[in-house]
Amino acid sequence: MNITLTVIDGPQKGKVFQFREPDNFLPGRDNEGSEAHFRLYNDDTQVSRNHFLLE
Numbered sequence: 001m002n003i004t005l006t007v008i009d010g011p012q013k014g015k016v017f018q019f020r021e022p023d024n025f026l027p028g029r030d031n032e033g034s035e036a037h038f039r040l041y042n043d044d045t046q047v048s049r050n051h052f053l054l055e
Contacts, residue, residue, distance in 0.1 A: 003019040012038075017038065027040070
């Protein structure tokens, strides 16, 4: 099974992530200590360093 995640709005609009096998995906803020795979900007106060995890 193939899964595609596409950013549809914001500064990284059009960025695509593709998964062809089971994996983890961690969006979060772009700052020190973040392990996020997809990083949003530091000035977004609504997003945690490691905001959520998709499996």
